Every structure is written in C-alpha cells, then in structure tokens.
Amino acid sequence: MKLELGCPVACADAPFGELADVVIDPRSRRVVHLVVQPNGRHVSARLVPIERARSAEPGIALDCTVAELEAMDPLFESAYLRLGVQPVADADWDIGIQDVLALPVYQELDGFGTVVDPDAHVVVNYDRIPKHEVEIRRSSSVFSSDAHHLGHVDGFLIGAGDKADIVLERGHLWGRREIVIPADAVASVENDRVTLKLTKEAVGGLDTRHVHRWF
Numbered sequence: 001m002k003l004e005l006g007c008p009v010a011c012a013d014a015p016f017g018e019l020a021d022v023v024i025d026p027r028s029r030r031v032v033h034l035v036v037q038p039n040g041r042h043v044s045a046r047l048v049p050i051e052r053a054r055s056a057e058p059g060i061a062l063d064c065t066v067a068e069l070e071a072m073d074p075l076f077e078s079a080y081l082r083l084g085v086q087p088v089a090d091a092d093w094d095i096g097i098q099d100v101l102a103l104p105v106y107q108e109l110d111g112f113g114t115v116v117d118p119d120a121h122v123v124v125n126y127d128r129i130p131k132h133e134v135e136i137r138r139s140s141s142v143f144s145s146d147a148h149h150l151g152h153v154d155g156f157l158i159g160a161g162d163k164a165d166i167v168l169e170r171g172h173l174w175g176r177r178e179i180v181i182p183a184d185a186v187a188s189v190e191n192d193r194v195t196l197k198l199t200k201e202a203v204g205g206l207d208t209r210h211v212h213r214w215f
Contacts, residue, residue, distance in 0.1 A: 001055045004155035004167070005138040008059035009036045011066045019060055020045055021097070021137040022156060023129050024164065026189045031156055031164045032133060034060070035075055045075040047129070050162075075127045083120045096127035096135030097192050140192045142168050142181075148200040154178055166194060168203070177208040 009016050020042060021035035034053055037045035046069055053060050062069065075096075079087045087095055101123040129135050140153045154169035163183040170177055187197045196203065 001053070001060075001158045002155060002167075003031065003034070003060070003158065003164075005153065007155075009034075009062065010056065010059065011062050011064055011069055013065045016062070016066055016069060017041070021127070021135050022164075023047065023096070023133050023135050024189050025132070026134050029164060029183045029186055029189065030162050031158060033130065035127070035135070036060075036062070036069070043076045045127075046070065046072045047075050048072060050158075073128075075129070077126055077128055079124050079126070080121060081124055083122055087124055087126055092131055093128045094131050094133065095191075096129040096133075097137060098124055098126040100124055134189055134191045136189065136194065137192065140194060142166070142194045142196065144196055144198060144200040144203055145187065146199045150196075150200065150203055151179075153194060170208075179203060179206050179208050181206070 003019060003022060005019055005021070007019050009019055017036060017038040019034060020037045022031050023033035023035065024030065025032050031050050034048045034050060035045050036048055048062060048064075048069065052063050054063075055061075064072075077087070081087070087098075127135055136153050138153060142150045142153060144150055151168050151170040153166060155167040156164040157167060157180060158164050165183050166181040166186065168179045168181055170179060181196060181198075181203070185197050186194060188195045
C-alpha cells in the first residue's frame with residue numbers, strides 16, 4: 001500500500017479529506033496510525049488505525065463511515081503557555097508535532113514604570129499521539145548518516161511484514177524526484193525527523209522516479 005501524504009481519503013459512504021500525517025512505532029519502523037483530516041483543516045484531524053485502510057484509486061479508502069470516523073480520537077490540541085513551558089502529556093498519550101505561535105507582548109507597568117508581568121506567553125498547537133509512537137508529516141526532514149539534509153518525507157510504501165519504506169522527496173518545484181529508502185536503511189525515527197544509516201553519497205546512488213501528485 002502506498003501512503004502518499006496529501007492524497008485523498010474516502011470513507012465507506014463519502015469522501016472525507018486527505019492523509020495529513022502518519023504515526024510510526026520507532027522500534028519496528030511500522031506505520032501504526034494514519035492522521036486524516038478534512039482538506040486543510042488539521043483541527044478536525046482524526047487518528048485512524050492502519051488496519052482500517054486500504055489502497056484505492058485515487059488515494060486511500062477506510063472501512064468506516066464519516067460519522068464513525070468523526071467519533072474516533074481527535075488529534076489536535078492547543079494550549080496557552082508561558083514561554084518555555086511544554087504541554088503535559090498524560091499516561092496514555094505523547095506529544096507529537098508541535099507548532100508554536102508567538103503572541104504580541106502586552107506588558108502592564110506599575111506606578112514606577114516596572115513591568116508587572118515580564119513573562120511572554122505563546123500558543124502551542126500540538127498533536128496527541130499514542131504513547132511511545134512518533135509523528136511524521138510531509139515537511140519532516142530526512143538526514144543522512146553523515147548529517148546532510150537530504151530532503152523531505154513524501155510518503156511510505158508498506159510491503160511484506162508491514163514494514164514501511166520511506167519515499168524521500170528531493171529537488172525543487174521543477175525538478176522533484178522520489179527516492180525509495182528501504183525500512184532497514186532507517187537508523188532512527190523521531191517526531192518530524194528521519195535519520196538514515198546511509199551516507200549522502202549512498203542515497204544519491206539509489207533509483208529515482210518522477211513525483212506523482214494528487215493536486
């Protein structure tokens with residue numbers, strides 16, 4: 001099954017949206033959940049077990065209705081925090097990808113011109129993912145074993161044993177190409193980052209093909 005980030009996702013009774021991210025078990029290198037969302041609306045994203053999905057034309061088909069999908073665990077959370085404070089994960093969930101939105105600083109002065117509350121606040125938008133798993137999105141970076149930035153994750157190919165080969169996107173708008181990185185060539189997977197066992201030169205020698213886009 002090919003999991004191309006951004007491809008269409010349909011439920012059993014109607015189209016739903018797109019594949020936004022995937023959630024991976026970093027020890028087995030297996031994709032365990034899909035993050036699906038109405039087009040462009042990450043606040044409405046849902047976490048779907050990979051067993052509920054299959055390849056379709058185009059994109060991915062789920063074995064549930066839209067109503068059943070919307071009843072699944074929500075992913076997106078938001079918190080208003082002091083700068084430097086992290087959201088607190090609970091016993092069953094970890095924090096996946098985070099985006100920090102800086103806010104304008106409005107500071108109150110006392111009668112002597114001293115700032116009453118000098119601590120800035122930020123809005124932290126983050127995804128709740130199952131414990132001990134990590135989240136990868138289209139903009140997630142891929143690094144070689146010799147610390148070169150190679151490009152970004154474009155998707156995954158799930159084959160025998162449910163191991164996920166990584167589809168690496170390299171190049172620019174007019175010269176994009178895909179390189180398939182075998183799962184066994186992955187050294188580590190963290191939130192928003194993949195590190196390979198291969199050097200930059202070794203990756204350059206792998207087969208490439210043109211990028212297919214759903215949009």
